[in-house]
Amino acid sequence: xxxxxxxxxxxxxxxxxxxxxxxxxxxxxxxxxxxxxxxxxxxxxxxxxxxxxxxxxxxxxxxxxxxxxxxxxxxxxxxxxxxxxxxxxxxxxxxxxxxxxxxxxxxxxxxxxxxxxxxxxxxxxxxxxxxxxxxxxxxxxxxxxxxxxxxxxxxxxxxxxxxxxxxxxxxxxxxxxxxxxxxxxxxxxxxxxxxxxxxxxxxxxxxxxxxxxxxxxxxxxxxxxxxxxxxxxxxxxxxxxxxxxxxxxxxxxxxxxxxxxxxxxxxxxxxxxxxxxxxxxxxxxxxxxxxxxxxxxxxxxxxxxxxxxxxxxxxxxxxxxxxxxxxxxxxxxxxxxxxxxxxxxxxxxxxxxxxxxxxxxxxxxxxxxxxxxxxxxxxxxxxxxxxxxxxxxxxxxxxxxxxxxxxxxxxxxxxxxxxxxxxxxxxxxxxxxxxxxxxxxxxxxxxxxxxxxxxxxxxxxxxxxxxxxxxxxxxxxxxxxxxxxxxxxxxxxxxxxxxxxxxxxxxxxxxxxxxxxxxxxxxxxxxxxxxxxxxxxxxxxxxxxxxxxxxxxxxxxxxxxxxxxxxxxxxxxxxxxxxxxxxxxxxxxxxxxxxxxxxxxx
Amino acid sequence: xxxxxxxxxxxxxxxxxxxxxxxxxxxxxxxxxxxxxxxxxxxxxxxxxxxxxxxxxxxxxxxxxxxxxxxxxxxxxxxxxxxxxxxxxxxxxxxxxxxxxxxxxxxxxxxxxxxxxxxxxxxxxxxxxxxxxxxxxxxxxxxxxxxxxxxxxxxxxxxxxxxxxxxxxxxxxxxxxxxxxxxxxxxxxxxxxxxxxxxxxxxxxxxxxxxxxxxxxxxxxxxxxxxxxxxxxxxxxxxxxxxxxxxxxxxxxxxxxxxxxxxxxxxxxxxxxxxxxxxxxxxxxxxxxxxxxxxxxxxxxxxxxxxxxxxxxxxxxxxxxxxxxxxxxxxxxxxxxxxxxxxxxxxxxxxxxxxxxxxxxxxx
Numbered sequence: 001x002x003x004x005x006x007x008x009x010x011x012x013x014x015x016x017x018x019x020x021x022x023x024x025x026x027x028x029x030x031x032x033x034x035x036x037x038x039x040x041x042x043x044x045x046x047x048x049x050x051x052x053x054x055x056x057x058x059x060x061x062x063x064x065x066x067x068x069x070x071x072x073x074x075x076x077x078x079x080x081x082x083x084x085x086x087x088x089x090x091x092x093x094x095x096x097x098x099x100x101x102x103x104x105x106x107x108x109x110x111x112x113x114x115x116x117x118x119x120x121x122x123x124x125x126x127x128x129x130x131x132x133x134x135x136x137x138x139x140x141x142x143x144x145x146x147x148x149x150x151x152x153x154x155x156x157x158x159x160x161x162x163x164x165x166x167x168x169x170x171x172x173x174x175x176x177x178x179x180x181x182x183x184x185x186x187x188x189x190x191x192x193x194x195x196x197x198x199x200x201x202x203x204x205x206x207x208x209x210x211x212x213x214x215x216x217x218x219x220x221x222x223x224x225x226x227x228x229x230x231x232x233x234x235x236x237x238x239x240x241x242x243x244x245x246x247x248x249x250x251x252x253x254x255x256x257x258x259x260x261x262x263x264x265x266x267x268x269x270x271x272x273x274x275x276x277x278x279x280x281x282x283x284x285x286x287x288x289x290x291x292x293x294x295x296x297x298x299x300x301x302x303x304x305x306x307x308x309x310x311x312x313x314x315x316x317x318x319x320x321x322x323x324x325x326x327x328x329x330x331x332x333x334x335x336x337x338x339x340x341x342x343x344x345x346x347x348x349x350x351x352x353x354x355x356x357x358x359x360x361x362x363x364x365x366x367x368x369x370x371x372x373x374x375x376x377x378x379x380x381x382x383x384x385x386x387x388x389x390x391x392x393x394x395x396x397x398x399x400x401x402x403x404x405x406x407x408x409x410x411x412x413x414x415x416x417x418x419x420x421x422x423x424x425x426x427x428x429x430x431x432x433x434x435x436x437x438x439x440x441x442x443x444x445x446x447x448x449x450x451x452x453x454x455x456x457x458x459x460x461x462x463x464x465x466x467x468x469x470x471x472x473x474x475x476x477x478x479x480x481x482x483x484x485x486x487x488x489x490x491x492x493x494x495x496x497x498x499x500x501x502x503x504x505x506x507x508x509x510x511x512x513x514x515x516x517x518x519x520x521x522x523x524x525x526x527x528x529x530x531x532x533x534x535x536x537x538x539x540x541x542x543x544x545x546x547x548x549x550x551x552x553x554x555x556x557x558x559x560x561x562x563x564x565x566x567x568x569x570x571x572x573x574x575x576x577x578x579x580x581x582x583x584x585x586x587x588x589x590x591x592x593x594x595x596x597x598x599x600x601x602x
Numbered sequence: 603x604x605x606x607x608x609x610x611x612x613x614x615x616x617x618x619x620x621x622x623x624x625x626x627x628x629x630x631x632x633x634x635x636x637x638x639x640x641x642x643x644x645x646x647x648x649x650x651x652x653x654x655x656x657x658x659x660x661x662x663x664x665x666x667x668x669x670x671x672x673x674x675x676x677x678x679x680x681x682x683x684x685x686x687x688x689x690x691x692x693x694x695x696x697x698x699x700x701x702x703x704x705x706x707x708x709x710x711x712x713x714x715x716x717x718x719x720x721x722x723x724x725x726x727x728x729x730x731x732x733x734x735x736x737x738x739x740x741x742x743x744x745x746x747x748x749x750x751x752x753x754x755x756x757x758x759x760x761x762x763x764x765x766x767x768x769x770x771x772x773x774x775x776x777x778x779x780x781x782x783x784x785x786x787x788x789x790x791x792x793x794x795x796x797x798x799x800x801x802x803x804x805x806x807x808x809x810x811x812x813x814x815x816x817x818x819x820x821x822x823x824x825x826x827x828x829x830x831x832x833x834x835x836x837x838x839x840x841x842x843x844x845x846x847x848x849x850x851x852x853x854x855x856x857x858x859x860x861x862x863x864x865x866x867x868x869x870x871x872x873x874x875x876x877x878x879x880x881x882x883x884x885x886x887x888x889x890x891x892x893x894x895x896x897x898x899x900x901x902x903x904x905x906x907x908x909x910x911x912x913x914x915x916x917x918x919x920x921x922x923x924x925x926x927x928x929x930x931x932x933x934x935x936x937x938x939x940x941x942x943x944x945x946x947x948x949x950x951x952x953x954x955x956x957x958x959x960x961x962x963x964x965x966x
Contacts, residue, residue, distance in 0.1 A: 194635040309852055528940065528957055554958040556788040556833050559661075559848055560611055560905055561862040566902055567895070570959075574966050585935050 003076040005257045005302040006186050010215065011131075012080040012095045015105035016113040016122060018134040019138055020270040023103060024167035028079065031173055032065040062095075062201065062213055062259055064243040069181045077180060078215075078259035080200075084383065096122055097290075098259060100201045101129035101184030102284045103176065104151070108142035110136045110566035111440075112150040113472040116549025120133070120155050131179045132159045138166035142515060158176035174380035187257030188209075192287040195219030195227075197254070197262075197278040202323050208240070214278055215259050217416060219288060222253035227264055227282040230288045232271045235281050236264035269319045276328045297329055298406075298477070299352060299456055302370035302499060303359075304341030306581055306590075310365055316452055317363035318342060321355060322564040326353060333390065337497045337583045338368055346372075349456060354589065361384060368581050370499045374452045377404040377480050386537045394487045397538060403503070404480040405451040409434070412463065414471040416444045421466040428503065449478055453503070488513060488542075490520070490596065491534040502596045505535075513543035519595040520546040531586055607849040607865055608656045608823075612643070612680055613858025614664040615876075618698060621720075622731040622801070625793035628663045629859075636672045638880050639859070644679055646857045646872075646884045651864070654685040657844035659693075660717075666694040666703050672673065675702060675772070679712040679745065685770055689718055689843040691755075696734035699742045704749050714842075715746055716755040716786075722776035723769055731797065736776065744779055753840055755784035761806035762815050769812055772819045776843075787818055788833050812956060825883065832906050832955055837940035850911075851896075851903040857884075867891055869899075893920075901962055909944070910949025924948050928965050935964045 015021035064078040072421055081096040096102065103121050106112060125128055136148045141183070145165050151159040163179055164173040221227065225238045240263040242250040254260045268273060274595035277288035303319045305314045318330050329345040346352040350370060359365050376388040388394060410431075414422050420435070423446060431448035439445050450459075455475070463471050488509060490500035504512055513535030520533045524547055530548040579589040616636070617628045625629050629635065666673070677692070684690060691714040692707055699717065705714075708717055721727050722736040739756075746754060758777060760770055792798045792805050806814070819829060827835035831849055834842065857865030860874040866907060870888040873879050878886075891899065897920055904911040916924050925932075925943065930943060939960050940954030954961055 122864075220692045289657060291696070415925065444920075528936070528953075528960065550957055550960050552815065552956050553960040554832055556791055558903070559845060560833075560854065560856050560864075561860070561871065563899065563903060564846060564871065567899060570898065570962065570966065573963050577966070582934065595864060 003074070005189070006255045007073060007075045007559065008078070008182050008187055009101070010074060010078040010080070010099045010187055010257070010259055011103060011180055011184050012099050013103045013105055014096075014116070014119040015135075016107070016116045019105050019107040019110065019113075020118075020167045021105050024103070024133065024135060024165070024173070025079065027167050027170050027173040028077075028177065029063070029065065030170075031177060032067050032077070035268055062098075062244060063246040064249075064259065065245065066180070067177055069559045070178060076258075077177075077179055082534040089431075094199060096126045097127060098198060100133060100187055101127075101180070103133050103180070104133050104155075104157075104264050105135050106151060108136050108144045108147045109139050111143075112154045115348055117474070120157075121124050122377065129184050130157055131176075131183050132157065132162035133176055133179075134159075134162050134164050135167050137164045138169050138171060154439070154476065173196065176529070189216070189218045189256030191220045191255045193218040193256070195221055195278065195306065196281045196285045196289055197221065198289050199245050199272065199276045199278060201274060202272050204320050204323055205263075206341060208265065209262050210269060210272050211261050212266070212272060212278070213244075213259070214254070215263050216254050216256050218256050219252050219280070219283075220255040221262065221278070221280065228276050228284055229271060230277045230279055230280045230285075232274065234271050234275065236266055238264045240436055269323050270346075272323060273326070275502065275560045278486060288587065289362055298348060298373060298452060299346045299372045300343055301346070301352060301355075301372040301389065302333060302335060302338065302341055302368075302441045303330070303344050304335065304368045304370075304581070305497075306336040306366040306368055306484075308339045312358070314321050314342065314365055314367070317365060318344070320363075321358060325355070325449065327351070335370075335392070335499045337499045338370075341368075345389070349460075366578050368499075368590050368593060370593045371502055372456050374406050376406075376457060376485070376503055379404070388503075392452070392501040394501075394503070395586045397486075401456075401481050403485045405485065405503075407449050407478045407481050408452050408455065408475040410448050410450050410455065410473065410475040411476040412442055412446045412448070413439055413447065413471050414467050415442055418467040418471065419444050419446060422446055422463065422471060425459075425466055426450060426463055429459060450475075451481075451483065451496070451505075457556060461527055465567070476536045486537055488516075488596075489536045490516065491532070491536060491541075492520075492524075492588070493531050493584060494534075495584065496536075497583060497588075499593060500596050506537075509537055510542055513537070516541045516596050517545040523548050523592050524596060525580075526550045603910075604887065606653060606662045607847075607853040607855050607863075609659070609844055609852070610647075610652065610655045610657070611659050611661060611844075611856045611858075611863070612647070612676070613661055613663065613856070613861040613872075614665040614668060614676075616641075616667040616845065616860040617662065617664045618695075619731055619733050620797065622729070622797035622803075622892075622926070623792070624626055624797075625795040625799075633669065636669060637757035639876065640672055640676050641677065641690075641878050642882060642884075643858055645882060646797060647680065647855075649855075649884075650855050652683045653857060655683050656685050656687065657689045657691075657843040657847060659691045660685055664695050665692050666700075667789040670702050670706060674706045674710065677706065681710050685909070688715055689753075691842070691844055693718065696739045696742050698734075699923075701745060704746055704751070706838060708749055708751075714750075714753040714755070715751050717743065717746075718754040719777075720759050722773045727764070730759070740780065743782065750958075753784070755786055755842065756780065756782060756784045757838065758785060758787045759771070759790050760787065760812050760818070765775060765806070766929060767814065767817065770817060771821070774818065778821075780823050781955075783837045784842065785822065785827060785835045786833055787822075787835065789815065790940060792857055800838070803868050807808050828908075830908050832958065846907075849903050849906050849910070851900045859938065864891075898966065901965065905950050905955075905962065906960055908949065908955075910947050912947055916948065937964060 013021050026350055048368055067075045069075055075510040081370040105119060105337050134144050137144050148159040148162055154177050155514045161470060162174045165174060179581050196218040197214040197216045199212045199214055203211050205211055226235050228235050229239055240250060243260040247600060279285040296341050304310055319462055322328050325426045334340055356367060356369055373391055378388050380399050381401050412422055415561050426448040429450055431450045433445040433448055437445055464471055484506045485503050488502055488504045489496045517533045517535050526547055528550055530549045533545050534541050535543040579590040615629050674947050690712045692712050693716045695718050696886045720732055724735045789811050790805055792803055822835045826837050829835050830841055839864060853864045855865060859879050860872055862871040868888055868890050872884050874888040940951055940957060942949050942951045950958060
């Protein structure tokens with residue numbers, strides 16, 4: 001079956017986290033009978049277990065649907081679901097580049113949030129048609145008029161035609177599909193032009209190699225064509241094309257305006273990057289598509305296999321992850337304490353968390369992560385500058401002129417009764433006050449410049465707990481500023497553990513040192529001898545705690561039934577050991593490497 | 603299987619009083635339960651088609667809580683499975699180890715008694731829910747000896763939080779005075795499911811517990827007792843042959859409510875529901891032991907013995923030398939002063955025995 005361009009709609013859904021984006025996508029899938037009731041799982045497009053468990057969308061996910069509209073005609077929809085969290089805005093920009101329009105979902109009980117603004121601006125930048133959808137109108141606390149007014153006043157797009165829906169109950173979801181037909185433009189492009197297709201995603205199949213997801217902008221591609229990847233300068237023979245609904249369905253060709261997959265026996269993962277343009281070798285396009293704004297990692301950490309023998313497995317897994325996660329970067333590094341591993345860059349902490357969990361679940365790896373660090377600019381006396389992503393590599397103090405750290409400009413939207421708590425939090429994290437204004441009658445926006453290092457660790461959690469979950473938070477990178485910083489080393493049994501070194505603000509070094517050694521003392525299992533834990537700055541010990549020796553650890557009696565019980569207990573402890581790394585004779589649990597970021601007593 | 607288990611454990615779940623530290627399967631004794639239970643128990647034992655075993659052990663609960671008739675019935679029934687050179691142990695509480703029970707045992711052929719004396723301090727005995735005094739204990743022990751029982755074990759518990767070292771030493775002195783050949787001595791474990799746990803009673807802290815153990819070890823050794831297992835001491839070679847089955851990771855039949863067993867490479871646990879049991883649904887969990895698991899079971903058990911295990915036997919069972927398998931870890935975790943590797947045997951040192959669970963976890 002073939003659809004002319006007039007009957008194709010490519011769109012995505014953007015929304016703040018928790019505003020019901022994935023639920024709306026579920027309803028759309030059901031209404032268009034793309035997925036049968038039998039196959040339907042909640043949050044269908046969140047195909048990773050991780051996404052379902054956490055109730056968040058991490059990766060964009062594309063699906064093709066058929067829709068019979070009220071005007072009697074059949075349409076082909078390409079819906080590209082996108083994540084809502086600040087860490088994943090790059091995924092949003094990727095999907096937007098493949099669309100002509102988007103649904104803007106706003107929670108009728110919450111209104112417009114800071115992150116919604118950021119994503120809408122991205123959509124506007126991409127010249128997309130925006131269709132507002134006000135969700136959760138079935139809730140007693142819904143205020144659809146308030147939500148409409150905010151969309152008009154805060155974003156500046158008309159909202160009188162907004163669909164009022166409940167994705168949960170399915171109320172009025174049909175209106176949304178009609179709005180897609182009526183308001184979102186059909187794709188442009190000419191099948192007869194040279195092929196230009198944008199790779200917006202890819203995945204790995206052990207039989208067919210790398211499968212790429214493309215949005216065809218111009219021209220067409222079919223089985224037997226030889227495609228040319230313009231940036232990588234590589235050629236491949238196309239063996240299969242098709243659409244996903246969301247299962248793969250083979251088609252004869254993919255034409256301008258369409259979204260689908262291409263399999264071309266691409267074996268080397270490194271050749272494929274999202275944002276790449278695909279053309280035909282025989283009739284190449286003159287130039288590549290604009291591609292994506294490359295996102296730079298903000299946070300770095302060391303990633304090590306618990307079992308050193310798994311180093312190559314980890315390398316392989318990281319390479320596969322970068323296939324559809326262009327913002328993940330990694331390079332090999334070595335730690336005295338942890339052996340061979342990788343220094344990896346992430347967009348934020350949630351991103352880091354997700355990568356860790358995917359590596360552990362999808363690739364069965366047990367990992368040690370070191371504490372996340374930002375990139376410090378270390379200016380040396382000789383005039384050179386080092387971009388430092390690993391605190392343990394800080395050069396000798398005598399050679400350093402100054403250390404600069406990255407700041408972000410953060411906008412925090414909060415109900416006004418919590419504004420005091422929010423400001424206290426920002427002050428405690430060395431924030432520089434910029435502005436405070438009313439967003440509407442009940443909410444305020446506080447703008448601060450904050451060191452990225454201060455928000456890297458649990459700032460978001462703190463913010464949520466100080467505001468009972470009502471605050472939302474968005475930030476953008478601002479610049480580097482000189483900081484009163486130095487390196488804090490942690491010594492275990494007298495030896496510096498390089499993987500535990502961090503850069504700290506001198507003003508709070510003593511306090512942090514004592515918190516860290518105390519936490520390590522709690523976390524690190526006792527040994528048959530006493531193990532001192534020390535924190536040091538410039539070789540000077542600033543805090544110490546001793547992990548007491550085990551004095552007695554034996555089951556008193558062990559008869560018939562006790563044996564199996566003892567074994568089960570041991571099994572549990574063994575499970576815990578899987579996430580420990582032996583440093584010298586001391587087995588250190590994974591969470592120990594995070595404790596160096598502990599800030600207070602909670 | 604060519605090698606059938608050589609040991610049989612039989613569980614009698616009834617008690618007249620519930621001890622505050624006990625987490626074993628137990629029920630208050632009511633005469634009306636007894637007959638049904640013994641009928642089911644006999645059916646379970648028969649289901650194993652046991653040929654002969656060398657050791658037989660009645661534990662509980664309290665076997666001596668049974669009526670004299672029931673007691674004699676089940677003892678007599680079980681006795682038929684014993685080979686010639688046997689050990690036949692019955693656990694007893696001081697309060698219901700009556701002369702008539704002793705006579706029944708004598709008649710049937712019981713040759714070892716294990717008596718739950720627990721403490722020689724009457725106040726403490728009361729606190730832990732025991733219904734006897736130390737005087738009572740002395741009385742039944744001399745009664746038993748008088749009837750010719752010469753293989754007697756007594757149990758002692760130590761490590762109550764408020765217990766003083768002086769109290770412990772007094773207990774030890776009293777025990778030694780009883781002049782018996784076997785002593786089992788346990789530090790108190792507050793198990794979930796026990797009355798003490800519900801009451802929020804805490805175990806002794808690690809430091810004092812170690813000190814107490816060291817005093818026990820020193821005192822009993824000085825008085826001619828050999829520690830052959832972490833918590834078990836014997837004179838004159840009167841080891842508990844039955845319990846050594848467990849500590850050598852050998853197979854055994856386990857019968858009765860909540861009992862567990864190890865037969866034909868499977869470890870199983872019986873139901874704890876009397877109703878289920880009387881419906882003849884005996885086994886609740888049953889799983890084969892894999893070779894890897896068996897290695898763990900082997901270490902968990904054999905390391906408890908002062909003599910450890912023979913290198914040759916280990917190699918025979920697991921195909922590799924112990925040092926081959928664990929040498930790296932022993933070196934890396936500085937376990938050399940905890941594990942004693944002699945030309946024929948592998949065993950834990952005195953320090954290693956105190957840290958046995960720690961050592962095993964490091965080896966895993």
